[in-house]
Amino acid sequence: xxPNMSIRTTRRVRGTTVARVSGTYVxxxxxxxxxxxxxxxxxxxxxxxxxxxQNLSAKWWPTTPTLRNYTDLFEHTRMIRWFINSTIVAxxxxxxALLTSSTAGYVFARMNFPLRSVLFWSFVxxxxxxxxxxxxxxxxxxxxxxxxxxxxxxxxxxxTSAFGIFLIRQYLQSIPREFEESARVDGANEGQxxxxxxxxxxxxxxxxxxxxxxxxxxxxxxxxxxxxxxDNMRTLPVGLATLPTPSGGLPEVLAGTTIALIPVLILVxxxxxxxxxxxxxxxxxx
Amino acid sequence: xxxxxxxxxxxxxVPLSRRHKREVWLALAFLAPTLVVFxxxxxxxxxxxxxxxxxxxxxxxxxxxxxxxxxxALMNDPLFWAALKNTLTFTALTVPATVIIxxxxxxxxxxxLPGMRIFRLALFIPFITSTAVVAIVWxxxxxSKGAVNQVFSTLHLPTADWLSNPDLALVSVAVMAIWKEVGxxxxxLLAGLQTVPKEVVEAARIDRANSFQIYFxxxxxxxxxxxxxxxxxSTISSFQVFDATYVMTGGGPGYSTTTLVYYxxxxxxxxxxxxxxxxxxxxxxxxxxxxxxxxxxxxxxxEDES
Numbered sequence: 001x002x003p004n005m006s007i008r009t010t011r012r013v014r015g016t017t018v019a020r021v022s023g024t025y026v027x028x029x030x031x032x033x034x035x036x037x038x039x040x041x042x043x044x045x046x047x048x049x050x051x052x053x054q055n056l057s058a059k060w061w062p063t064t065p066t067l068r069n070y071t072d073l074f075e076h077t078r079m080i081r082w083f084i085n086s087t088i089v090a091x092x093x094x095x096x097a098l099l100t101s102s103t104a105g106y107v108f109a110r111m112n113f114p115l116r117s118v119l120f121w122s123f124v125x126x127x128x129x130x131x132x133x134x135x136x137x138x139x140x141x142x143x144x145x146x147x148x149x150x151x152x153x154x155x156x157x158x159x160t161s162a163f164g165i166f167l168i169r170q171y172l173q174s175i176p177r178e179f180e181e182s183a184r185v186d187g188a189n190e191g192q193x194x195x196x197x198x199x200x201x202x203x204x205x206x207x208x209x210x211x212x213x214x215x216x217x218x219x220x221x222x223x224x225x226x227x228x229x230x231d232n233m234r235t236l237p238v239g240l241a242t243l244p245t246p247s248g249g250l251p252e253v254l255a256g257t258t259i260a261l262i263p264v265l266i267l268v269x270x271x272x273x274x275x276x277x278x279x280x281x282x283x284x285x286x
Numbered sequence: 287x288x289x290x291x292x293x294x295x296x297x298x299x300v301p302l303s304r305r306h307k308r309e310v311w312l313a314l315a316f317l318a319p320t321l322v323v324f325x326x327x328x329x330x331x332x333x334x335x336x337x338x339x340x341x342x343x344x345x346x347x348x349x350x351x352x353x354x355x356x357x358x359a360l361m362n363d364p365l366f367w368a369a370l371k372n373t374l375t376f377t378a379l380t381v382p383a384t385v386i387i388x389x390x391x392x393x394x395x396x397x398x399l400p401g402m403r404i405f406r407l408a409l410f411i412p413f414i415t416s417t418a419v420v421a422i423v424w425x426x427x428x429x430s431k432g433a434v435n436q437v438f439s440t441l442h443l444p445t446a447d448w449l450s451n452p453d454l455a456l457v458s459v460a461v462m463a464i465w466k467e468v469g470x471x472x473x474x475l476l477a478g479l480q481t482v483p484k485e486v487v488e489a490a491r492i493d494r495a496n497s498f499q500i501y502f503x504x505x506x507x508x509x510x511x512x513x514x515x516x517x518x519x520s521t522i523s524s525f526q527v528f529d530a531t532y533v534m535t536g537g538g539p540g541y542s543t544t545t546l547v548y549y550x551x552x553x554x555x556x557x558x559x560x561x562x563x564x565x566x567x568x569x570x571x572x573x574x575x576x577x578x579x580x581x582x583x584x585x586x587x588x589e590d591e592s
Contacts, residue, residue, distance in 0.1 A: 021399060024394060024399065025396065025399075025401075027394065029403040029405075030393060031391065031405075031409065032404075032405050032408035032409060034409055034465070035411060035412055035465070035469065036408055036412075037433075038412075038420070038423055038424065038427055038433075038465070039411070039412075039420075039423070039559070041423075041427065041433050042423045042426075045426070054431075055426070055429055055431040055432055056423065056426030056427050056429060056432050056433055057431065057433050057436050058430060058433035058436050058437055059287070059493065067547040085480050091532050096351055100319050100320045100323070100587045101320075103316040103317070103319070103320070103531070104316065104317055104320040106316065107316045107317050109569065110307065111309050111312065111316075112313075113309065113310040113313040113314070114310070116313075118419075122329075126324070126328060126329065127333075127573065128574075128578075129328075129332055130522070130525070130526055130567075130568060130570060130571060130574055131526075132526060132528075132547050132550055132567050133332055133335050133570065133571050134328060134331035134332050134334075134335060134565065134567065135550070136335060136338060136550075136554050136560050136563050136564050137330070137332075137334030137335050137338060137556075137564070138331045139554075140325065140334070141327070141330075141331060151356070151529070156323065156327055157327060158319050159319075159323050159448075160319075160324045160327075160328070162324075162325045165320070169427075175591045188313050189383035194316070215414055218416065218420075219415070219416035219417065219419075220416075220528065221416065221418040221528070221529040221532075221549070222418065222528050222532075222551065225532075226551075226555060228313070235530075236416075237416045237418040237419050238418070238420060240418070240419060241418045241419070241421070241529075241532070241533045241535060250426055253422055254422075254423065254426065255486075257419045257420070257422050257423055258396070260416065260419045261415055263413065263417075263418065264414045264416075265411070265414075266416060268407065268410070268411060268413075269407060272406070272407060272410050272473065273412055275473070277469075
């Protein structure tokens with residue numbers, strides 16, 4: 001956008017009636033309230049005790065604040081273990097997805113080999129197949145490998161990402177080849193070129209992919225529900241959702257959901273930026 | 287040459303055959319981890335699902351080949367049709383509402399006013415939460431003395447048993463799904479709105495077009511491909527609804543919220559009929575492909591023009 005365009009816009013805003021602008025703000029404030037209120041009520045209820053704790057009501061501050069629900073939760077459930085499990089799975093899985101997508105995306109963007117386009121489009125087509133179609137055979141495969149209830153089972157399916165390959169390839173195609181060519185002239189081998197030239201160039205696309213992959217792992221439900229069965233191997237959403245009503249009742253579970261949401265809430269401004277950035281890169285331009 | 291026709295890149299000055307052979311090996315080495323996982327853990331299972339649908343496959347014990355018996359059973363299974371109907375109803379309840387609300391929101395937050403960033407952020411928050419986790423919260427909100435009824439009675443509206451009334455349960459789950467998805471769709475549409483060239487809008491304004499005409503005649507047609515994209519994306523994801531119904535209603539009351547994926551899960555891991563579950567999963571695939579194709583046809587008209 002050119003600078004004189006923004007001056008013109010500002011002038012127009014000044015000219016707009018105050019009523020319209022304040023109307024917009026009131027409307028947006030109301031809508032934002034609807035968006036976040038359930039999560040605020042949840043957090044409030046997780047600090048509630050006594051009779052007030054039995055319902056999840058619309059309240060902005062607990063009547064009788066207590067930390068009891070949190071201490072009960074840690075005492076009665078494997079909450080800490082689930083949190084650690086979710087973290088391990090999300091971090092390791094995201095790292096591996098970055099590795100496979102960046103190498104494969106690089107290959108599809110820059111190298112020549114037979115069946116290249118067939119292979120690439122078969123990856124992209126796989127995006128259309130809903131994961132539920134593979135779920136049952138995957139379950140048997142894992143059972144056969146004796147991998148049910150293990151970290152590798154939880155991590156495995158997210159380790160390759162068709163979307164990631166597509167994203168990296170699209171992104172690299174917009175980057176000129178001069179960088180690699182000059183390094184090649186200087187005698188760098190392909191491994192060095194990938195590691196020292198291509199990876200740094202992919203930065204923004206990798207950030208987007210990491211974001212998407214991390215949220216997917218952190219929030220995934222059906223797959224970890226199926227491939228784990230011991231209390232020790234549950235991830236956070238599965239552990240919480242399959243919790244038999246604990247002695248502390250609803251507020252104890254809500255203490256758990258509040259903790260589960262903290263990491264993503266901390267990351268949210270960052271997530272928003274890279275998530276849309278990536279979708280624009282991969283979807284709209286592609 | 288093996289690569290002829292496949293690549294349209296200009297050939298480089300290096301002697302080709304040697305260099306090319308090396309490149310093929312390099313490509314393979316770089317691709318190897320992806321290929322192993324992708325074929326071993328995705329493509330193979332996808333084919334496996336196709337094969338399993340031809341078997342009577344208990345979770346323990348030997349599978350028995352039954353040919354197309356699972357498909358015949360599926361066609362005569364009232365529960366499958368109920369699950370399909372619930373899934374379609376859920377999609378009809380969520381997708382148009384989500385896209386329309388998101389479009390309205392995107393247009394509002396696209397204005398150049400201070401503080402819009404905060405509102406975008408607030409509206410986006412529900413999307414990044416785990417469905418299973420927020421479903422626990424919404425189950426509490428929908429409780430008989432929960433926040434929803436509390437707000438309704440304050441406004442002198444009738445209260446209800448949102449999740450235990452079979453006529454309301456699916457709608458209640460759908461409301462949560464809209465709440466959760468709308469911020470994400472809004473952001474994609476916002477990115478689309480920001481690609482609309484300012485000059486076009488300015489030109490129309492100079493020609494005395496009013497805001498209404500500008501929006502519906504110029505802006506909307508320009509972003510139609512993106513509207514189509516988000517419609518397809520959100521249709522596909524709504525066909526896969528599971529987490530919310532598993533946590534909030536357990537498929538009930540009765541079978542009023544048993545969706546296709548819920549029925550797959552239930553057949554496989556509660557009913558222990560793996561072959562039959564694989565058959566339902568294939569039906570889901572067919573439904574998703576068919577609906578995306580139809581949507582592309584119906585909404586895709588504007589795609590070529592832009």
